[in-house]
Amino acid sequence: MKKKTIITISREFGSGGRMIGKMLAERLKIPFYDKELIEIAAKESGIDKELFEDNDSRTSKGFHLFGALGYSLGGPLSAITELSLNDRLYLVQAHVVEQVANQGACVIVGRCADYVLRERDDVINVFIHADEKDKVARAKTSYEVDLRDVEKSILKIDKRRANYYEYYTDRTWGKAENYDISLNSSTFGLEGCVDIIMELMKKEEEHGR
Template sequence: MTDHTIITIGRQFGSGGHEIGNRLAERLDIPLYDHNLIRMAAQELKVSNEEASRVDESILGKFLSAYVVGTGDYTTFAGSDVYEAPLSDRMYETQTEIIKKLAKQSSCIFVGRCADYVLGDYSNCINAFIYAYKDDRIRRVMNIYKLTEKQAWDKIKKTDKERKLYYEARTGREWGQIESHEMMLNVSLMGIDGAVDALEAIYRTWEGREHE
C-alpha cells in the first residue's frame, strides 16, 4: 500500500465518534468516510440508499442467508437454482474494496465499517475506539434524537449490540477491547476536543516521521 496515514475510528453509539471524525477531518483537511460509504456501495451494487442503509453495519444476512432483500419485505428464493449472497454480505465486501481503494488515494479517516480490520496489513494506520460513560451517552442521544431517557438507552443498547455482532462476525475480534482497537479514548474524561487534539497530535507525529 501507500505511505498515506489513515485514521480508523470505532465507536460506541452516543459516544461522539462521528463528531470527532468530522472535527478531525476539518482540522487535518483530509476526507472523512462514514455514511458516504453507504452511498458509494449502494451505487456499486445498484441498490437504493434505503436498502443499503438497512443492512449497513448489520449482520442480518448471516441469519437470513436463504433470503434476498427486495424493495420492501424479504423474498424467499427457496428451490431456485440461482443463489445470490445476502445484501449485508455484498455490502460488506463492496465497502471493503472501496475502503482499500480510498486508503491508496490519500490520507483519510474511516468511521466504523471494520476499517481497522480491513486495513490490517497497513502499517500507517491509527486505530482508535471512542467510548464514554453510560450517563453521558444517554444525555447525548436524548439531545440529538429528542428522546426520553428510556428511549435513548434502548436505542444505545440496540445499536451497540448490532455493531458488536457485525464487528465480531466479520473480524473474529472482540469489539470495544484494546486488543482489537489498539487505542481507547474515553470522551467522558477527555471531552470531544480532547479526543480530537490527541488524534491530531498522533497523526501529525506520524506524518512528520514519514517525511524525515
C-alpha cells in the same frame, strides 16, 4: 515504516466518535467518510442505498465459509452474486473502504474499516467510548433512539454493532487490543480527544522513523 495518514474510528453509540472524526478530518484537511461511503457503495453496486443504511443490524450465516471458497475482496464486484444480500452489502462496503484508502489520507468511521485495512501499515485505528450519562444525553438527539427508553436503545444499537463486527472480523468489538488508541470522550471532551489524536500521530511518526 510508512507514515500513518489513514484514521479509522470505531465508536460506541452516543460517544461522539463520529463528531471527533469529523473535527479531525477538518483540522487535517482530509476527506471524511461515514454515510459518504454508503453513497459510493450504492452507486458502484447498483444496490439500493437504504439497504446499506440498515445493514449493520443483520448478518447471515455461513459468511466465514466465503473465505474458504476463494472469493477475494480484491476481485470485481460482479463476482459477488451468489452470497446473501447482507454479505454482499458487507463486501461492497469493504471494497469501497479499500478504494478510498488507496486514494490517500482520510478519516473513515465504522464499517469495520480497522479490519478491512489490517494489512496496510499506514493506518491508525481509534476506538471512542464514553460514560453512560454522556451517551444518553447525546443519544436523545438521534432519530435512531426510542426516547421512552434511551439506555436500552443505546445497548441495542451497540449490541448490533458488536455482533456485526464480530461476525465479519472474528474479533471482539471494543477490545483495546484491536485499536492503536482507545479514548473515553467523557474524560477528555471531544476537542480534547481530537487534540490527543493529532498529538499521537506526531508521536507515532517520531517512533516510526
